[in-house]
Amino acid sequence: MDLTDEFVNACEGLSVLHPEVTSRNVERRNELLSNCGAGATSVLDSVFSTMMSQNTTDKNAHAAVANLKAAHPTWGTVMTAPPSDIAALIRCAGLSEIRTERMQMILNTLSSEQGGTDEPSMEYLRALDNDAVKKELSRFKGIGPKTISCVLLFAMGRGEFPVDTHVLRIAKHCGWVSSSATRESAYNALNSVVPDEIKMDLHCLLVRHGKVCHKCAANGKPQFPPEDGPLVCPLRRCKSVSVKRENEAMTKTTMTTTTTTKKNKKQKKVKMEATKAAEDAAIVKDESDLPESASVVSSLPNKKE
Numbered sequence: 001m002d003l004t005d006e007f008v009n010a011c012e013g014l015s016v017l018h019p020e021v022t023s024r025n026v027e028r029r030n031e032l033l034s035n036c037g038a039g040a041t042s043v044l045d046s047v048f049s050t051m052m053s054q055n056t057t058d059k060n061a062h063a064a065v066a067n068l069k070a071a072h073p074t075w076g077t078v079m080t081a082p083p084s085d086i087a088a089l090i091r092c093a094g095l096s097e098i099r100t101e102r103m104q105m106i107l108n109t110l111s112s113e114q115g116g117t118d119e120p121s122m123e124y125l126r127a128l129d130n131d132a133v134k135k136e137l138s139r140f141k142g143i144g145p146k147t148i149s150c151v152l153l154f155a156m157g158r159g160e161f162p163v164d165t166h167v168l169r170i171a172k173h174c175g176w177v178s179s180s181a182t183r184e185s186a187y188n189a190l191n192s193v194v195p196d197e198i199k200m201d202l203h204c205l206l207v208r209h210g211k212v213c214h215k216c217a218a219n220g221k222p223q224f225p226p227e228d229g230p231l232v233c234p235l236r237r238c239k240s241v242s243v244k245r246e247n248e249a250m251t252k253t254t255m256t257t258t259t260t261t262k263k264n265k266k267q268k269k270v271k272m273e274a275t276k277a278a279e280d281a282a283i284v285k286d287e288s289d290l291p292e293s294a295s296v297v298s299s300l301p302n303k304k305e
Ligand SMILES: [Zn+2]
Pocket: 209, 213, 214, 215, 216, 217, 233, 234, 235, 238
């Protein structure tokens, strides 16, 4: 099996386990197609939401963005408000003074470049190619490669595969990158081999899976352990481990193992049908533990970008 097949299989297997993730992405893609291709989320919304999710939990990042948006429906007044007011609104995400300083610096830079406008915008980035967007965004303090990759993928619908702590861990676990790979080297390697059409789904699925699967979570301790026990992990290397265990068990109790396998197959079939139905109906479930537009960013404290 070549690597492309492996990514496709991983994506299919994980979407059976986490149908809410792929359903949410159906909505995301529809949003990207709406509004003459400009999407429902502004580039600035995406940049600031993603920045807010650095070094905090998704829940706190989401709350901080919600507070900010409630008090300041446009970014223009965030630019001109007293820094202490902005910091108070986003305090739940931590590092509020630094976050405020960086946001206001970006807004002020954009405003002065855009003729002193009251409402600075990053929508001009939509007309640029990926390399130009990366160059443009990376000049701002606080906007690192992962944030840029998330903005390209989620706000602009580009074929990007952001690598966060969950993606890196699972990619190593599955042998997709070497065990010594860094986030940066894994990003470069995976971006060139993961098919564009599954980048959004596979990325989101790996992030979700890394939070709930006992075999794929950091230190075997998922942030959100499933209520009804550990998942049957569909990822290749994990699977080979579980197959081995099943074989060992078979020598003891053949009947039990066979029954379990049959039961798993049946559950998988039922789940696949359910996933398809959900996608067909474009039912969107809330990813409550994920931030607004950067829903895929790790909720574990990440390395500072
Ligand atoms: Zn797993």
